[in-house]
Amino acid sequence: MSRVYNFSAGPAVLPEEVLKEVADEMMDYRGCGMSVMEMSHRSKMFDDIIKEAEKDLRELMHIPDNYKVLFLQGGASQQFAMIPMNLMKNRVADYIVTGQWAKKAWQEAQKYGKANKIASSEDKTFSYIPDCSDLPVSEDADYVYICENNTIYGTKYKELPNTKGKILVSDVSSCFLSEPIDVTKYGLVYGGVQKNIGPAGMVIAIIREDLITEDVLPGTPTMLTYKTHADAGSLYNTPNCFCIYVCGKVFKWLKKMGGLEAMKERNEKKAAILYDFLDQSEMFHGTVEKKDRSLMNVPFVTGDKELDAKFVKESQEAGFENLKGHRTVGGMRASIYNAMPMEGVEALVAFMKKFEEENR
Amino acid sequence: MSRVYNFSAGPAVLPEEVLKEVADEMMDYRGCGMSVMEMSHRSKMFDDIIKEAEKDLRELMHIPDNYKVLFLQGGASQQFAMIPMNLMKNRVADYIVTGQWAKKAWQEAQKYGKANKIASSEDKTFSYIPDCSDLPVSEDADYVYICENNTIYGTKYKELPNTKGKILVSDVSSCFLSEPIDVTKYGLVYGGVQKNIGPAGMVIAIIREDLITEDVLPGTPTMLTYKTHADAGSLYNTPNCFCIYVCGKVFKWLKKMGGLEAMKERNEKKAAILYDFLDQSEMFHGTVEKKDRSLMNVPFVTGDKELDAKFVKESQEAGFENLKGHRTVGGMRASIYNAMPMEGVEALVAFMKKFEEENR
Numbered sequence: 192m193s194r195v196y197n198f199s200a201g202p203a204v205l206p207e208e209v210l211k212e213v214a215d216e217m218m219d220y221r222g223c224g225m226s227v228m229e230m231s232h233r234s235k236m237f238d239d240i241i242k243e244a245e246k247d248l249r250e251l252m253h254i255p256d257n258y259k260v261l262f263l264q265g266g267a268s269q270q271f272a273m274i275p276m277n278l279m280k281n282r283v284a285d286y287i288v289t290g291q292w293a294k295k296a297w298q299e300a301q302k303y304g305k306a307n308k309i310a311s312s313e314d315k316t317f318s319y320i321p322d323c324s325d326l327p328v329s330e331d332a333d334y335v336y337i338c339e340n341n342t343i344y345g346t347k348y349k350e351l352p353n354t355k356g357k358i359l360v361s362d363v364s365s366c367f368l369s370e371p372i373d374v375t376k377y378g379l380v381y382g383g384v385q386k387n388i389g390p391a392g393m394v395i396a397i398i399r400e401d402l403i404t405e406d407v408l409p410g411t412p413t414m415l416t417y418k419t420h421a422d423a424g425s426l427y428n429t430p431n432c433f434c435i436y437v438c439g440k441v442f443k444w445l446k447k448m449g450g451l452e453a454m455k456e457r458n459e460k461k462a463a464i465l466y467d468f469l470d471q472s473e474m475f476h477g478t479v480e481k482k483d484r485s486l487m488n489v490p491f492v493t494g495d496k497e498l499d500a501k502f503v504k505e506s507q508e509a510g511f512e513n514l515k516g517h518r519t520v521g522g523m524r525a526s527i528y529n530a531m532p533m534e535g536v537e538a539l540v541a542f543m544k545k546f547e548e549e550n551r
Numbered sequence: 552m553s554r555v556y557n558f559s560a561g562p563a564v565l566p567e568e569v570l571k572e573v574a575d576e577m578m579d580y581r582g583c584g585m586s587v588m589e590m591s592h593r594s595k596m597f598d599d600i601i602k603e604a605e606k607d608l609r610e611l612m613h614i615p616d617n618y619k620v621l622f623l624q625g626g627a628s629q630q631f632a633m634i635p636m637n638l639m640k641n642r643v644a645d646y647i648v649t650g651q652w653a654k655k656a657w658q659e660a661q662k663y664g665k666a667n668k669i670a671s672s673e674d675k676t677f678s679y680i681p682d683c684s685d686l687p688v689s690e691d692a693d694y695v696y697i698c699e700n701n702t703i704y705g706t707k708y709k710e711l712p713n714t715k716g717k718i719l720v721s722d723v724s725s726c727f728l729s730e731p732i733d734v735t736k737y738g739l740v741y742g743g744v745q746k747n748i749g750p751a752g753m754v755i756a757i758i759r760e761d762l763i764t765e766d767v768l769p770g771t772p773t774m775l776t777y778k779t780h781a782d783a784g785s786l787y788n789t790p791n792c793f794c795i796y797v798c799g800k801v802f803k804w805l806k807k808m809g810g811l812e813a814m815k816e817r818n819e820k821k822a823a824i825l826y827d828f829l830d831q832s833e834m835f836h837g838t839v840e841k842k843d844r845s846l847m848n849v850p851f852v853t854g855d856k857e858l859d860a861k862f863v864k865e866s867q868e869a870g871f872e873n874l875k876g877h878r879t880v881g882g883m884r885a886s887i888y889n890a891m892p893m894e895g896v897e898a899l900v901a902f903m904k905k906f907e908e909e910n911r
Contacts, residue, residue, distance in 0.1 A: 195584030199591045202792060207578070210586050214577035217570050224555030224872065226570050228750035228797070231559045231873055264624040264752060265774055268788040272772030299773055385789050390588035392624060392752045392791030410770045412632030413659055414625055428628040429745050431752030431791065432562060437588070512584065513591055 196535040199513035200342050200488060200526040201365065201386035209440045227436045232429050240432075241425065244439030251445055254374050254397060261396040261417065262425040262435055267292065267364050267383045269415070270394060271299035274360055274379065275306070276411040278333050278402060285309045285332045287352060290317045290341035291519065292362060297336070303408055307332070316520065317344040319480040323352030334358040334378060340366035340485050342386070343517040345478065345524065347485040351376055358402070365487050367395070368445060369529060370455035378402050387487070387528045389438035393431045445529070454529055455486075461527055461536050462486045468540045474498075474547040478520065492522030499523060502546055509542055556895040559873035560702050560848060560886040561725065561746035569800045587796045592789050600792075601785065604799030611805055614734050614757060621756040621777065622785040622795055627652065627724050627743045629775070630754060631659035634720055634739065635666070636771040638693050638762060645669045645692045647712060650677045650701035651879065652722060657696070663768055667692070676880065677704040679840040683712030694718040694738060700726035700845050702746065703877040705838065705884065707845040711736055718762070725847050727755070728805060729889060730815035738762050747847070747888045749798035753791045805889070814889055815846075821887055821896050822846045828900045834858075834907040838880065852882030859883060862906055869902055 197204040220227050223236050230237045245260050254260060263269075274296070275284060282304030286297035288311040300306035307329055310321040328335060335354040340347040342365040351359060358378030367382040374380065379398045385391035396417070403421045413419050419427050448454060466484060469477045469491055478490045493499050499522050503515045516522040527536055557564040580587050583596050590597045605620050614620060623629075634656070635644060642664030646657035648671040660666035667689055670681040688695060695714040700707040702725040711719060718738030727742040734740065739758045745751035756777070763781045773779050779787050808814060826844060829837045829851055838850045853859050859882050863875045876884040887896055 193582075193584055194579060197585050197589055199589065199594075202588060202590055202592060202789065204589050205586065210577050210588070214574045217574035217577070218567070219554060222553075224553055224870070225557050226565065228562060228570070229557055229559065229564050230562055232562060232751065234559075234873070264626070264629070264791075266624070266788045269624070269772065269774040272774060276772075302770055302772075383789065390791075390793045391592065391789040392794060408770070410662060410768070412629065412636075412662075412775070414629040414632060415772065415775075428626045429562065429743065429751040431624075431750075431794075433750045433793065434752060434791075510584070513594070 195510045195512045196531070196538060197512045198525045198527065198531070198539070200517070200524060201383070202391045203386050203526055203528050204530045205389070205437075206441065206444045206530045209437065209444055212440055213437060228433050230432065232426060232432050237432060240436050240439055244435055244442060247439065247442035247446060248395070251368065251442060251451055252372065252374055252397070257400045258374060258397050259400060259403060259421045261398065261420045262430050263394045263396055263420060264392065264431055266394060267362055267381070268295070270362070270381055270396070271296040272302070273415045273417070274334075274336070275300040275303035276408045276415055277417050278358070278360070278379070279304045279408065280406065281331045281333050283307070283329055283331045283333055285326075285329050285335045285357070287311070287321065287323060287326070287335070287337045288313060289320055289346060290338055290344050292341070292364075293336070293338035296338065296362065300336070309335075317341060317346065318478055320346050320348050320483040323348075323350070325353060328355040328357055332357045334360045336360045338362040340364075340487055342488050342526070343520060345485045345488040345490040346480070346483040347487075349482065366485070368451060368454065369458050369487055371451040384434065384438055386526070388441050390434050393434040393438070457533070458486045458529070461531065461533055462489065464536045464540055465489050465525060465527065468543060472543070472547060474551065475543060478522065487528055488524060488526050490516055490520055490522060490524040492516075496521065498550065501550070505546065506542060511539055511542060555870045555872045556891070556898060557872045558885045558887065558891070558899070560877070560884060561743070562751045563746050563886055563888050564890045565749070565797070566801065566804045566890045569797065569804055572800055573797060588793050590792065592786060592792050597792060600796050600799055604795055604802060607799065607802035607806060608755070611728065611802060611811055612732065612734055612757070617760045618734060618757050619760060619763060619781045621758065621780045622790050623754045623756055623780060624752065624791055626754060627722055627741070628655070630722070630741055630756070631656040632662070633775045633777070634696070635660040635663035636768045636775055637777050638718070638720070638739070639664045639768065640766065641691045641693050643667070643689050643691045644694050644696060645686075645689050645717070646696045647671070647681065647683060647686070648673060649680055649706060650698055650704050652701070652724075653696070653698035656698065656722065660696070669695075677701060677706065678838055680706050680708050680843040683708075683710070686712060688715040688717055692717050694720045696720045698722040700724075700847055702848050702886070703880060705845045705848040705850040706840070706843040707847075709842065726845070728811060728814065729818050729847055731811040744794065744798055746886070748801050750794050753794040753798070817893070818846045818889070821891065821893055822849065824896045824900055825849050825885060825887065828903060832903070832907060834911065835903060838882065847888055848884060848886050850876055850880055850882060850884040852876075856881065858910065861910070865906065866902060871899055871902060
């Protein structure tokens with residue numbers, strides 16, 4: 192077995208010890224004689240798994256009792272519709288568009304009401320986060336929507352927008368559990384798990400109880416109603432059981448690593464290794480405003496497309512996978528989620544230095 | 552490692568050799584240095600996995616070229632809304648209600664138009680399939696809907712209903728790939744994979760191309776539009792990659808077993824062992840009309856609740872798991888999907904005989 196350094200933007204690297212445990216338990220989960228994949232979602236065994244996962248997540252994020260934790264299917268893309276269908280009581284919402292995913296969410300919301308774009312950074316290819324301290328928030332807005340970390344562009348909100356009292360809804364898919372957050376600042380905070388937590392096929396939504404109502408837009412499917420899942424403890428129908436199980440193991444791993452405070456420190460150190468190199472390199476440079484840099488996704492370019500392509504090719508041959516940037520940005524992108532070890536980033540920087548020397 | 556005989560109705564038993572392969576490939580999928588869970592869904596490696604899975608499924612089911620195969624999230628429960636949202640052009644559809652899942656589908660469809668219940672077997676606790684040779688199919692019905700195998704009640708359509716030229720939509724969750732079907736008889740045939748194919752968290756929908764249109768009901772989410780997924784080869788957003796991978800392995804296993812013709816023969820033999828015993832037992836008896844018996848789900852009772860409970864308890868102690876019947880039917884239920892070995896059913900019958908002798 193030879194593992195590569197996997198810089199994929201998602202699905203992405205998972206902790207090796209988690210994968211080992213999953214492999215070890217595949218034929219027989221803790222003496223029950225079956226795999227978690229074969230287990231009834233109504234069994235005592237699985238009930239323990241889902242309850243323990245929720246408990247550990249609540250501890251990690253300090254989720255208050257008046258918030259529900261929901262394990263849902265369909266990815267963030269399905270939330271783009273589910274959010275307005277459930278929350279757009281006045282049929283008005285404000286969107287801050289800082290990347291492709293926020294834009295898609297904004298476009299989908301237009302099906303359900305007046306979705307206002309109150310700020311955007313599209314003028315500079317989403318390379319920064321706009322000043323959100325005094326935006327023209329709509330008086331009758333049901334919520335203000337953001338995508339907190341922009342996977343493709345490598346930016347992140349360092350401060351949450353001033354929503355002027357309106358509910359904040361945030362997609363944290365690519366920074367989920369990478370650092371502590373104050374859950375009470377959000378009405379709904381959600382993310383796909385396939386970047387920083389587990390295998391693809393699940394979204395975790397953390398939603399304030401008073402926002403969970405039967406009063407949804409006409410025609411909202413039962414499965415797209417938060418109340419359906421909140422009332423049933425995410426077991427209205429068969430959930431993605433295996434994903435919940437793997438995520439639960441990652442929660443345990445995060446607790447063992449010291450929790451989100453420790454992860455933040457570690458992620459800052461890891462990102463600094465790469466950003467410090469980019470800031471002094473004569474060949475490579477970052478593509479976003481320094482103040483808005485993500486700790487998770489680090490896009491960079493040489494400024495020369497052929498050289499970019501050469502780097503991607505040679506890095507892959509050297510065991511660094513998925514460094515090619517998103518097609519809308521070009522160049523390279525290193526996604527360095529929680530499970531990317533420090534040595535992976537150090538090895539990447541060493542390789543970049545060597546490449547720079549050989550190709551200057 | 553000691554494996555039990557798992558008679559769960561779903562999630563359910565999977566082929567042991569598939570689980571072994573999955574465990575073996577967990578840290579390093581075929582020399583690529585990562586787990587399938589860590590793989591970008593846009594990578595060449597994953598593209599091979601999803602294409603191969605679709606190809607094998609098409610071969611197994613003889614799916615004609617004018618049908619699309621979609622790998623979707625949200626389970627059958629989400630299809631209950633997705634189907635009317637996409638297919639109810641006249642806002643009229645006919646439902647045949649033969650169990651709880653058909654009933655839920657019918658109820659959900661009422662959100663979107665006139666959903667007529669044109670037949671039902673609820674009068675006798677869904678213990679039979681009504682005569683569907685000459686039903687009052689609505690003239691302007693967009694489709695006729697059935698649930699082909701009723702997991703809870705243990706009945707199955709032995710003949711498809713006469714839809715009088717209307718499109719047939721069928722939920723085959725609990726008989727998926729258990730025997731050959733003629734796909735051309737359906738407009739849409741779909742099922743959750745967590746009973747007969749793989750881990751929970753995915754539905755496979757096989758839909759005739761002319762039914763895939765942009766002309767969906769107003770307010771239909773992008774993610775609940777079949778065209779979104781058909782146009783993107785099930786990669787509009789990140790799918791349940793790991794589930795696709797495991798299902799792909801089960802397709803290979805089915806091909807090795809001789810395909811669906813061989814599975815049918817095997818399933819008939821397996822079910823006969825249990826039904827033949829029930830028909831001659833003085834203690835245990837089946838709960839449904841013989842002509843409508845499912846090959847996959849076999850409910851039975853002793854007629855005495857205390858004895859039922861004793862049987863469930865002692866069978867579990869003897870290594871037979873999940874034999875307790877659904878709460879709406881009571882008694883016992885043995886789900887004997889494709890992956891349940893013949894020996895599992897033989898061992899169960901031997902145990903039942905012994906129990907009958909000891910408790911007569």
